[in-house]
Amino acid sequence: MSVSDLARSLAERAETVCRVYLSRGRRQGAWWCVGDVLNHPGRSLYVRLTGDRAGKWTDASTGEHGDLLDLIALNQGLDPVSARDEARAFLALPQVFQRHPSLASGSSDAARRLFCQGHPLPGTLAEAYLRARGITGRLDLPALRFHPVLWYRPHPDAPRQSWPALLAAVTDDAGRITGLQRTWLDRDRPAKAPLATPRRALGHLLGNAVRFGSVTDLLAAGEGIETMLAVRSALPTLPVVAALSANHLAAFAFPPGLVRLYVARDNDSAGRKAVARLIARGAAQQGLEVRPLLPWGEDFNADLLRFGPDWLRGHLVGQLVPDDAQRVFGHRGRG
Structure with a gap:
């Protein structure tokens, strides 16, 4: 041009x-x-x-x-x-925000508007990034989008840069977008961008999560998007959510009708504390059981990369209640 x-x-x-x-x-x-x-x-x-x-x-x-x-x-x-x-x-930016009133940069409205600017993942750098993380499951997921040139500033007074990014919508139980996680990506290889803080979240996160699959009475919850997509790669019919941090995981709002929550924790002190808090909260709620899922290494994405999806599937199934394992494998749909 x-x-x-x-x-x-x-x-x-x-x-x-x-x-x-x-x-x-x-x-x-x-x-x-x-x-x-x-x-x-x-x-x-x-x-x-x-x-x-x-x-x-x-x-x-x-x-x-x-x-x-x-x-x-x-x-x-x-x-x-x-x-x-x-x-x-x-x-290259989608011009969907022209003539809209300005929105507070950290608001849920800003998160919704930014997510609407994204593109579906298939065929994008965001898909390549997640595949490089060992993710084998479907990625045409409603909660994920790709932004080709998303602005980034190391600090408020720094010049603005543009990088491609993975967008993940944080939603409440009703499916309303309340927040957003942005993961800036390298332009030349399937990895996070070489930035001081390549992940940033905005909007209302507490109690909410990035959701993959429809929750009935069974759910697995964890911290990172890659961690929970790793779990879903091994168990594609198991609904999962990513709360984005240990503190937000501990505060995750239990969906109505939930009977058993598996917590795919990271193998660190913050992950252990999050599980303990969820178990205590679950004990106070009649009819809800909270059970941990323990990785072999630092987290389930690291396990997936090291051992592959078949090993991870066996490792996870061995920690499920037998009836849940039967449900996961007896009805293996598209998820």
């Missing part, structure tokens, strides 16, 4: 560009007004949003002016080549 084509494509999405790069501004009629190209509050800089001059901007206090490609370069402190790369990454 040429420079003129990039500028034209950005102009066609002028308001979206402004909402991303000039988020402290606001729309006023056919214009977006903000303090300056660095996104300070104010009204000195204005960007035309519609018509033949869409994308053109002027800073009345400095006399600077240009198109949106110029603005991105100044806003991000980029040279012309890097600015074009940034623009191309931006234009």
Whole structure:
């Protein structure tokens, strides 16, 4: 895409560009007004949003002016080549949030909106990442999506970067998205991105989880997405949830009608404490039994990578109540 084509494509999405790069501004009629190209509050800089001059901007206090490609370069402190790369990454974003009101960055609404921007996993870097983690089960799962260029900042004042990411929806018992976990991925190999914190969550997580499969009276719960997908790779008909951390696992809200909860704990002190808290909570709830599932190594994903799905299946089945093992293997559907 040429420079003129990039500028034209950005102009066609002028308001979206402004909402991303000039988020402290606001729309006023056919214009977006903000303090300056660095996104300070104010009204000195204005960007035309519609018509033949869409994308053109002027800073009345400095006399600077240009198109949106110029603005991105100044806003991000980029040279012309890097600015074009940034623009191309931006234009790959689904434009589903144009004209939406701004949302609190850590809210459940923000989590829902971001998840809606994702794509199904099959054929993506996110699928390649999970396959490299040994996951053999189905990945066309409603709770998982892929985002090709998701923004990342090491800290609030750092320049923004874009990386591909795995998105995992956190839901409540009714299936409403309350939060989201983002796992940023390496662009060139099936691994997490080389970032200080390649996993981050937002929204309301406490009591909720990333859910795989429909819960009846039987469920397995654990911490990480990879851990619980490993369990599901070995036992594809067993419904599982990932609470994302030991503390959130300990606070997981028991679904209505649950009779037996298996806790696929990590092999560390935090995992042991989470199981103990869930057992104590289960004991206080009549008719609910909580039983641990113990990995051989540090967690079940590590076991899957080391020993394979057949070994892991046998290891898990040996820890199930016999009636549950019969149910898991007697009705092996698509899950």
